[in-house]
Amino acid sequence: RAVIDREAPGLAEDMRAAGRVSTPMAALSRGLVGSLGCTLIVNLPGSERGARESLSSILPVLPHALELLGGGTVHGPAGSKSATGADSPGGEEDRASATVEDQLVARRAAGEPVVLGTAVGVKGNPPCRLGQKVLLGPESALAGTLGCAEFDDAAVADASDVLQGGAPVTRTYHHDLGTIEVFLEPFLQAPLLVVFSATPVALHVVRWSRQLGFDPVLVEDRAERVTAEHRAAAVVRTGMDGLALEGDAMAVHTDHEAPALAGSLAALLRSPVRFIGVMGSARHVGRHLQSLRDQGFSDQDLLRVRTPVGLDIGARTAEEISLSILAGLVAARRGAPGGWLDR
Structure with a gap:
């Protein structure tokens, strides 16, 4: 008790990294140690088997534990090296x-x-x-x-x-x-982001949306439009069946000429999703909104559909339009006014 007086910083973490989620003795799992001169003293169970099992778990990480006791502050797998055996760049x-x-x-x-x-x-x-x-x-x-x-x-x-x-x-x-x-x-x-139609804009939206904390899904029932890049960027589905259209979900249509646009908008309006957006001008999207009115949706219902979608940043290219859309999604998520194209 005169020397077992403190914890070895990072020892428990090293043991977890070595695969020892639990050890034969709680005191050892906490890494209780002490020192006497140049000697490191570790608290082990009294039984022969307990001491043997504990030593087998602690020996692989002792060098790193000694580094930590000597003033090191990095707590991770002992002897971290690059594939070449050298220290990795950056320290x-x-x-x-x-x-x-x-x-x-x-x-x-x-x-x-x-x-x-x-x-x-x-x-x-x-x-x-x-x-x-x-x-x-x-x-x-x-x-x-x-x-x-x-x-x-x-x-x-x-x-x-x-x-x-x-x-x-x-x-x-x-x-x-x-x-x-x-x-x-x-x-x-991550909240669900449903992106409709395999367009160049959709490709960038699904690619970049993960970095903004979304879980993107691409919906496209026209198989010939889906490229390898689309499949690499997000899960591709042919419809919305099975999607969790909850209150934190968002949806964006990137092709105002998609045959099933009105039907998917109707399904979205019947759900509690937070955001519904459609690319295109009022002239292009107007006929789809009229179709929704014919189905019984009120003008108040249709106010949930943002079109044109995105913030006004003067976007022209697919990349710029994608950035505008994603900026709008972030503004909607944060409750910020932004500078919407449809306002």
Whole structure:
């Protein structure tokens, strides 16, 4: 007890990275260690089997743990190297950030709700440095660390509430050696973006929309129009059957000459989707709106259809028009006035 007095920053994270989600002893999973002169002392179970199993799990990460105890701040898989065996460009901090950032991108692409925790304040001498990050699921840490199990566990305990609230918060976590302030930013399941017709504009919209936090789907029943580029950029469907047209979903038509445009607009108007847009001037889209009136939709219903769609940025090319549309979607999502083409 005279020497087992603190946690090894990042040791628990390294053990998770080594595949040890749990260890034979809770104290070891917390990475409790001490030092006497130049000797690192680790708390192991008393039984022979427990000590043997614990040593087998801890030995692969000891070199990195020693680096951390010596003042290092990067908490990730030990001995991270590039494919050539050399240190990857950018240094340790870049590699650690890449681990968390790569996981964040992958989890969001898979539609998983996650929370990114970043240390934004440090008081005293806790086992955490400014800027350290941890990626959290509703029940566990997924990548990175705040430096010790206490901080990580406290952040995990807050993750569910942060996801439910849907807004960033700052929390203070305490440790015997000091306190930290952590900015917890939720990343919820990406809202659905339904893009109709396999046009050049649609290609750029679905490509870029992922980076803006949307989950794009391309709907096109004319198979000859769908290119390999379209298929690489988004899931392609022939219709809307099975799509979750919920209140956070958005939809954009990129071809005012599409044969099924009026029918799909009718289906969208019967749903609670947040946004419905159609490319084209009033002259081009007017006949489709009249068809909707003939089906019983009121003028108030048709106010939900934005046409022409997008913000007024003087767009001419497919890329520029796509940018205009995406800017409009962001404005609608944020409740900002923008500068709409139809207003």
